[in-house]
Every structure is written in structure tokens, then in C-alpha cells.
Amino acid sequence: MTFDLHGFGPALAAGTLMTIKLALSALSLGLVLGLLGALAKTSAAKPLQWLGGLYSTLVRGVPELLWVLLIYFGTVNLMRSLGEAIGYPQLELSAFAAGTIALGLCFGAYATEVFRGAILAIPKGHREAGQALGLSRPRILWRIILPQMWRIALPGLGNLFMILMKDTALVSVIGLEEIMRRSQIAVTASKEPFTFYMVAAFIYLGLTVVAMTGMYFLERRAARGFIRSAA
Template sequence: MNIDLYGFGPALAAGALMTVKLALSALCLGLVLGLLGALAKTSAHKPLQWLGGTYSTLVRGIPELLWVLLIYFGTVNAMRALGEFLGNPDLALNAFAAGVIALGLCFGAYATEVFRGAILAIPKGHREAGVALGMSKFRIFTRLIMPQMWRIALPGLGNLFMILMKDTALVSVIGLEEIMRHAQNGVTMTKQPFTFYMVAALMYLGLTIIAMTGMYLLEKRAAHGFARSDQ
């Protein structure tokens, strides 16, 4: 095996960078959707509960690959109509944007349940104490509930991010040039499937180890003071 992987080394490195960008972008979108979904499911209003439950159930019931394909190909007509309205008939949703939306949507559905469990794990007495101190609902949530919610939810969110990192490979089916896409190109050109797929596997493993290390440090920082108070 050539040290530069038959000339595909730089392309695979660029693919790794694209994978990281895709995963982090989907993570940001998914966290917002997950938090909104959890707030809806824990709301006292039935319509919001129904909306949050429908989002979580619907998205989790369909494979991630199908969401990638549905969002990428399903927006063609809508984007074309919007483009004609704006005077840009070539307007289209690119593979990166479709991947971010699809993976963020899926991450958010699972994160909804993680956030919901974290919110329910916080004793009601903490909210009652905030009310007794005259704090508004917004301040109670941001100053009392959210910090504890993040600490409880971090392990679950970390596991979901590991899955998200690997699910980025699904976006290769719509042409995004991430790790798997470049690996497949290398296989096609060199007829060395084991070499390129093994390198791709090692690259995903390396990214996962880095992400796990980051999550461990975040969990350790979030738990600072709590472990000491338990002793």
C-alpha cells in the first residue's frame, strides 16, 4: 500500500474534515430540536405534548437513510418553485444542507427523550424553591433546571453523538464528499476495497475516540462539585 493511499490520502483527509463539519452542524441543529421537543413533551398543554410526541415517534420510526433520501430528493420541486419565484431557477438544496437537516432531525428526535428524562429527574422541590424566591419561570428554567438537565443528559447525548458521527457515512449516497464517498472513489479507481474501507474504518474510529475524550472531559466538568458533595 502506498503511503499516500495511491494518491487518495489528501482526499480522505478532506473527507474527514467534511465529516466533522457535518456531524457538528447536525449536532447543533439536533440539540435545538431535542430541547424544544423535550419542553413540548413535558409541557402542561396537551397540543404541545402531542406535537412533541408525534415528532419523536415519527422520526425515530423511519431509518436515517430514508430521511436523507426523502429530504434531499423531496425538496427538489419545492426548491425549484422557490427559485423561480426568486428569479433563480437553479436553486437547490445541496448535499451538505440536506445531510445536516436529515441527521439533525434524527438526532433531535432521540435527544428529545434524553432531555425529557433529564428534566423529569430533577426534583420538583427545586422549581418550588425558585417560585418561593420570586423567580420567573424563565429564570427558574435557565438558572435552576437547565444546568442540572445538562449534567444528567450529557452521557446520553454523548452516546447519541457517537452514533451521529457514524451516521454521517449515510450522506455519501447523495454525493457528499465525506470519508465514505472518497473511500468508494478510491476503491473504484484502484480496485483495492479492503485497503480503503479499512482506512475509512480507522478514520471513523479515530474520530470516535476523539469525541469520546471530549465527552469525558465535558462530563467531568459538569459533575464538578456534585461528586465532592456526595462524599
């Protein structure tokens, strides 16, 4: 099967690059939020537990598309007021920034539960061993907890990243020219929806295969020196 792209090949390539940038930006933000959320939920302080639970419950309870729209359109007046205060009335949140914040916020909420489960899976004796060696709490976290947590959480984070890459299509509703937006423009001009939506599907599939391959090598690297107990 061959596809006549009617000269839209470079535009689709640019859309693919934008999708990758958006996914990686949202991933970076989401990992930070997820780790903070998990540390809050596993903290001994009740207020932190409450905040972590509120974040994960509130964000996961609202569809990702709504978060994209709320963050993009809901910040219009706020950004305008801030711009007037600093002498730049045209200040606004770009579609890329809004998409990064929205998708990163959603990824972080789900990653919170993945990280939380990984932290709880680490035997308490490991922390006690660190304390017996005289290590401070930050050092125990950095040297003992986080390396093990990362190894345990990687499969779950990989699945979340696959979902995140496909969720980048939602940002097309606010005008960001990623794969779906570029495909929609090409469909409007060529009147060939099957061709361009099929090409978009192949692009997403290719990105997923690349991401899966990357996750495979990350999991192998994280598991170095770790011996699984026989079932």
C-alpha cells in the first residue's frame, strides 16, 4: 500500500517532532510531580499525606482533555493581569506550555501511585539498615530508597508513557500543531481522511515501538546486579 501525501510529508514530520517534544516535556514534569506526590503520600506527616492524596484523586478524577482546556483557557485572565502588572499586556500561555502542564499534571497523578507502590514494596529493613549505619534520612532516600524504587516502578512508568504519547493528540484541540493537528489540516486540504489518519496511526505505532525498545534497555540496566528469587 502506498500513500500519496500531497506534499504534506514535511508537515507530518514536523508534527511528529512536536509530539516527541511535548511528550518528553510532560514526562519530565510528571516524574517530578509523581515523585513529590508519592513522597507526600508515604510521609509520616498527615498534612502531606492529605495533600498527596488530594492531588492524585483530583487530577485522576477529571479527563485529560478537560485539564488541557481548563489550563489553556482558564489562565487567559490570569496571564493578562500578570502581563499588565509587568508591562507586557500580550502575555499569554502558549499551547505547548499549556499542553505540557496539563499532560504533566495528569502523568504525575498516575505516577504518584506507581511510585507509592514501589516505595511500599521496599522492605523496611533496608531503611533500618541505613539508620544503623548512621545515614541521614535524605541520604537513605537518595542512596537506598530511590534506586530500588526506580527499578520497581519502571514497568508501570513505561506503560504510563505509552499512554502519554497518545494523549498528546488531545492538545490539537487548542491549536498545537502535533501529529493529529497536522493530519487534520492535510485531510481538510486533500479530502483524503483515510490516507492521513492511517499515516498518523503508523507514526504513533512507530513511536510506541521506539519507546518500548528504550524501556526494555532501561529495565535491563536498572536490574543489573539484582537477582530475582525463584518462585
